[in-house]
Amino acid sequence: MANQKEVLFGLYSDEEVLLKAIHKAKAAHLDIMDVFTPFPVHGLDEALDLKESRLHIVGFIFGLLGALTAFLGMTWIFVDDWPIIIGGKPYWSVPAFIPITFELTVLFASIGMVVVFYVIGGLGPGVTNPTLDDRITDDKFCIAFDQHGLSEKDVDKVKAFLKDSGAEEIHTKTI
Amino acid sequence: MWWIAFAVSVTFLTIGVICIILTIWDGVTEWNLNRTIGWGWDITNFVWWIGIGHAGTLISAILLLFRQKWRTGVNRAAEAMTIFAVMCAALFPAIHVGRIWVVFFFFPYPNSRGPVWPNFNSPLLWDLFAISTYFTVSLLFWYTGLVPDFATLRDRSKGIRRKLYNLVSFGWTGSAKHWQRHESLSLVLAGLATPLVLSVHTIVSFDFATSVIPGWHTTIFPPYFVAGAIFSGFAMVQTLMVITRKVLNLKEYITLEHIESMNKVILLTGTIVGVAYLTELFISWYSGYIYEQFAFFNRALGPYWWSYFGMMLCNVVSPQLFWSKKIRRSVWWTFFMSIFVNIGMWFERFVIIATTLARDYLPSSWSYYKPTMVEIGIFLGTLGIFFTLYLIFTRVAPVVAVAEIKHILKTAGDQYVGKDATHHHSAEIAHKS
Structure with missing residues (x-):
């Protein structure tokens, strides 16, 4: 070596x-x-x-990305790409988008942080x-x-x- | 002991697999669902398993944030339990759609059918996102905690085992920078998992609460479902812990104090659930709305009175025994009570689903539902899957979080603090040398 x-x-x-x-x-x-x-x-x-670990900043960035992906994605799909009236509600039904926005925020932040943690530490399966x-x-x-x-x-x-x-x-x- | 348990679990698992194959082959006609009662044991079992899957993350995440040191004895096994329970839960929505080969239509992906997207206004879709997120985050949290412990196993084993543990320990060395990031990661994941665990059962309750069916359409559902989930989750943790500490001889790590603490949580959440049941009854009467009143009269005294009675007995009455310190600290009582609570919580979900659907607005469509052997078989099968996975876990991975125990030993271990301390803080030792 x-x-x-x-x-x-x-x-x-x-x-x-x-x-x-x-x-x-x-x-x-x-x-x-x-x-x-x-x-x-x-x-x-x-x-x-x-130095203090900056991993939580990574988490924040990925979380923001998740929130935007979910909210803008649903907005695009329901307002622009394929608008359907469901239960007489507006196309852009913000309250109904909140659960999925929250879940994807958590999902993106977690996966992003864990992946970055292993990659920058030089850790991974079989290493x-x-x-x-x-x-x-x-x-x-x-x-x-x-x-x-x-x-x-x-x-x-x-x-x-x-x-x-x-x-x-x-x-x-x-x- | 282990092999007997394993053989029994695998037998149940096999029964389950056969019944699932029958369901997929013939369709949901293998089940006794009808036009009135479209959800039966499938969704009952789904909600039951999801509820059980709440304790792991609750213990790991929320108790970590509250700095409850006793959690260290049980968190690893509870997290494993969470992951296996969520796997069992996820099986039911997947097979109850009937055409499992197009189950990926659930997910919003660009497709050649329009594209046709799923309905983002539907709580069923929120549920899909909640459960997949919950499963993923729990798995990441659990595995990240396991990596240093796998490294310990790697360094203590030889030959082929060392190779295998090397593969799963991701090259962990225990370097100071790695530990610092690991701590930071665990803390943030715990912070993320805390609202997540509360959101999951809230969203499961939305499956019912956002409908317009009397008996389901209630605002009390989210908190009441979350309390019930913690209740049943802790009960399942108790069942497994009592067995695990006995079989693996971990009585010094999973102590009576752990068992008592968890019994207190069971008492608290059981009482919350009891208050919720009574509130429901009161509000239905107080609403002055006959459909609501009928729904609850029917729930308690209708054709499924026995399940309501079972639910009340197991969930509300029996946990009150835990007011007695003697019972709280008795391993046998704990074991039986935990089984009782699990039965009670299964009844609760059955009560909510079946009794409500069986008597809807139109008396001509009233119906009664009994499961077929296939439905029962699938339920037993998920128990088989759950215990098989758990038993494998106890064989290949440390059931107690090794590094975390070492971390708190000097501040919480009986050897170091308290009147029976035999080890002294090493400042003196260093001084001598």
């Missing part, structure tokens, strides 16, 4: 220790590649300075992303560093940091 990475990582067994370690790493200006956890850890986003350790999805928390471009001294520094911050195991793996 072209872009193989040599990853140095430490495994922790508690999320509070992990959070402290991340703060320490930041203080020491170490460049964390990624953090892997078995469940969403509170405060991890702030600790890693992750195999390399994992560092099998226990990360069970009960271990992992801080990973990319060794590329680090001098031997830097690597030792990272190793020392991992050890000091409470990592129980330190490994390297090429992924």
Whole structure:
């Protein structure tokens, strides 16, 4: 593989220790590649300075698209394409269009968000992303560093940091 | 145990498939519907299954928004139940049209027949949209929650199993950014699913309420149907949970507290449904409108009095036993009561549909309806489909939301908080090291 990475990582067994370690790493200006956890850890986003997810904006856009598709679609069909009088009601019977408009808003927003979530995350059926350790999805928390471009001294520094911050195991793996 | 249950379910499923084939082959003449009573067991079962399919999303979405931590023990299985129940429900409208091979005419798509479009003013079409949306969104919500848990299973298994779980876990690694988006996605989906779940049974009730038939044409239907749906949905969750926790030995995850909380919801919604029944009776008398009065007199004391009596007994009287804490916390009582409620809610739908249609404006067309063996067979078949799918689910996927349980363990787990705490917060551990 072209872009193989040599990853140095430490495994922790508690999320509070992990959070402290991340703060320490930041203080020491170490460049964390990624953090892997078995469940969403509170405060991890702030600790890693992750930008707020914009997924809800995607949801809003798709929801708007759904609402417009439904409402304008029904309007076009019932007013322009094939007008029929049903029960003596006007062609453009807005109250009757509301249920379907609502349903399609929800449907579009949900499908749009879920699809975007998987696509931008590089996830999908049959995708195999390399994992560092099998226990990360069970009960271990992992801080990973990319060794590329680090001098031997830097690597030792990272190793020392991992050890000091409470990592129980330190490994390297090429992924 | 599992294999016995599976064999029984598959037997029922087979009966159902045979009866459905008979219906499709001969047409709905295989059923006892007549010109007066055009909806029978088919729509009764449809509404019943849709109602059952409400609890999953309610537990996952609404209780998530209310930050009810106990939901974590039961939400995954309840969501699965929702999906299977909606599948059973959707079967009935599809086969009751008689010509199932043109069932896609329901959907508005550009066609060479004009194009002729479906009637967007019809509640039956709203229902099609509501149910397809509900099914899709529930499925997405459920599966997105399952992905990290499938990854856990992937990493704990070997060989062919690992390959299979790898396929369904979508390459999940547990990266911080993924979790952040996952949280955001779950929250927004829950927010979307909350009005959705309320809209679905509202729209199902519009199938009746927007008609001009006395007994159906009432504004109380939407809230009363939603309450009834939650009621029957929770009852079915209880039935399955009591069995699941016993068979899979999950008593530490699905505790008596869960069962009691759900019994409280059953008590509340059962009482709401009871009030709705009485309100209906009162309003029909108070309206001074003889057709309305007759419709309700006939509903309670007419030829189908037994179904009205069954409905009242199972839905209104029996849940009142849950005022007793002892009964609320008894697994056996819970199990029997949940079955009772399910029977009662089936009766409710039958009462609304059959009694109303059997006695319309014109006495010369009054009629009586009994199901044929084929109709009963299809109903048993959907029970078979439902339990077969649920049993397969318990075998291949985690029935308890693993990652979510880990997430709340330290703030809600007995090991960490409360007087029996054995684990201490790891700040001390870190300090020592």
